[in-house]
Amino acid sequence: MSEVFKSIKDVDIHDVKWIDARFSLQESEAGRKKYKEGHIKGALYWHLDDDLSDMTKKAGRHPLPDQETLTTLFRKSGLELDDRILVYDDGGSPFAARAWWILQYGGFKNSFILKEGFGELASMGVPVSKEVSAPEQSVVVPVWDETIVAPRKFVEKTVEGETGNVLLDARSAERYRGEVEPIDPIAGRIPGALNFDWEQLKKDGSFNLDDDVGKQLSQVVKRDDEVIVYCGSGVTAAPLFAMLKQNGYEQVKLYVGSYSDWISRETIEVEKG
Template sequence: MATVFVSIKDIEHAKSKWIDTRFSLQDANEGKQKYTESHVTGAVYWDLERDLSAMTKSEGRHPMPEKAALTELFRTSGLSIDDHIIVYDDGGSPFATRAWWLLQYAGFNNSFIALEGFEGMKEAGFPVDNCIPEPPRTLVAPQWDETIYAPRQFVEETVAGKTASVLLDARSAVRYRGENEPIDPIAGRIPGALSFDWEQLKKESVFNLDGAVKEQLHNVVKPIEEVTVYCGSGVTAAPLYALLKHNGYEFARLYVGSYSDWISQPGAKVEVD
């Protein structure tokens, strides 16, 4: 079982690099405002849409950033490849997991997600302030891990039965079944996908690390299987990816473009119940 999440009781502030990823899908400015008001001392801010997505691209609603843009983000954030990195959001949100997945993709294997979120750390006595840090620029060279990334071509091959991967849809059951689609123009799911609503991963507003989630996951897909997770835009699939890794699933990928990218091509096939 991989260590993905860390509890506040196990974190030493001074020995870690900190990344604040708080965000709201309803108000794109909310996270940055929270950060400006107060954040863990030394934390840099990564914005879902400005830093963790390439919003000018057409590959879904939160497209995969270019490697050059990510490399620049890592360097201006003062990161080195072996740094002990803690990423946080409000707790039980998908934004820290998105940033963590990108760090894993880039080879920052000593990066982790703070389980309790900002308010939990603040209440526990972690130092906070409103000073915007200016970390010294590095020349870090990411070590890209393509085995955890699923581009559209890989998903097309999976649908065609040319890979061994199982597609796992992190959206709500009603969106998975095509009964209700509040965001994307076409209802349904990627053909052959199984369902696991990412909201099931939480307990009392934080991610549930006890055996209940592990058992639920095992009922859908086995740890020895290859799994490719997706959602609507690639954001809420990141917590599902993180919990799979936490529970011992070694062969997991994230389709960052997700359903919004899948249906963007003319004639894309979907399933509905």
């Protein structure tokens, strides 16, 4: 079982690097504004649209940046592969998980998602600052982990029954069934997908690290299944990916383009109901 989520109570905060991933899908500059008003001392700010996505691509609503762009991000952030990295957002949000997943993809395997959000961390006495961090640039060479990425062609083969993988949709049951679709132009799901609403991963606004989440997950997908998680744009699927790893699922991939990329294909196949 991999430890992905950590509570600050169980962490020695000396000799760690911090990443602030606060964001709002409704107001894209809200997280950066919060960072400027105060952040964990030494934390860098990673913006969902500017740093963790390539919004110029046409591969869903939050496409994955290319490796050259991510390498630049890691280097200007002063990261080394063996750094111990703690990522936080406002707590119970998907943005720290997105940043963490990108770190995992780049080979930064000693990185973790903090269960507590910024407000709780500050109230617990973790040092806070308004000073914008300016680390010395590194020359790190990422070790890309392609095993956690599901490109669209792989998803297409999965739908055709060629890979043996299980698709797991992290959206709400209503969106999964195609009853409502507030964002994408076509309602429905990727054919054959199962459903586990990422909101079920939380309890009282924080990610629930109790055993009952693992039990709930195992009722939908088995621990030895090869799982591909997706959502609408690849963002809320990241905490589902993280929680599967936390609960002992070893073979998990993320379809970053997710449903918004799937329905951009020339031949659109969706299921409803």
